[in-house]
Amino acid sequence: MTSQSPRIYTYKITFEEVPYYYYGVHKEKYFNEEYWGSPKTNKWCWELYTPKKQILEIFEFSDNGWIVANLVEDRLIKLFYNADKWCLNESCGPRVSLRVNRETGRKSGLKNKKNGVGIHGRTKDKIIEDGKKGGIKLRELGKGIHGLTDKEKSEINKLNGKRGGESVKRNKLGIFSLTKENLSENGKVGGKMSCSQKWKCMETGFISNPGNLTKYQRARGIDTSKRIRIFEDTL
Secondary structure, three states, X not given: OOOOOOOEEEEEXXXXXXXXXEEEEEEOOOOOOOOOOOOXXXXXXXXXXXXXXXXXXXXXXXXXXXXXXXXXXXXXXXXXXXXXXXXXXXXXXXXXXXXXXXXXXXXXXXXXXXXXXXXXXXXXXXXXXXXXXXXXXXXXXXXXXXXXOHHHHHHHHHHHHHHHHHHHHHOOOHHHXXXXXXXXXXXXXHHHHHHHOEEEEOOOOOEEOXXXXXXXXXXXXXXXXXXXXXXXXXX
C-alpha cells in the first residue's frame, strides 16, 4: 500500500462548540476521501455544530484489516458506550468482512424492498411517528441534547447565534449585502411610507401619521392599540 492508496482507519469526531464525540471506522474509496462518519440517531449534532476528525489508527487494506479495525473500534466505543452522556455512538458490535458485509447488505436491502419489510413496509406517516417516538425516548433517557443542563443549552444557543451572525456577515447576506447607499435609501423610503400613512384614534377621531398618533394617545392616556388605518378612498 502506497501513501496515496485508499485506507482503512479508526477515527474520532469531535465538535468545536460542544464536548460531544463519536468513534468510527472507515474504508476509503480513494485516498483522503472526505468522510465525517455515518450517524443515524444523533445526526442532528453534525448538522448543528462544526465536526473535526482525528484519524486514530490505519490498518492493512484487506478483509482481515477491516475485521481488525472493527474490533479496535468496538474496544474504543465500549469504554464510553452508555456510560458517558457526551458519547454519540448508539451501537457497538462485531462486523464481517468488506466483501461479505457489502454483499449481504445489498441482498438484504433488495429482499426487504421486495417484501415490504423494514423501512419499506412503513408509510410516510409511520416513519414520522417513529421519529417522534425516538425523540421522546432520547428525552426520557437524557441523551443527546436532552442530556444538557439549561445552562449548557443556553451557552450552545449563544454560540449558534454568534456563528450564524458571523456567517451571514462573512458571506454578505441579508442586511450585510447592502451598501451604505442602499441602507440610506431604504431608510428614506421606509420613513416616507410611515409618514404617508394615516391612522385614526377610535376614541377621539383624531387623524395623523403613526408616530404622531402614538404621542397624541399616550398624552391622553388612551390605549395606543385603539386605532384604525385610514385609506385614501375612505377620507
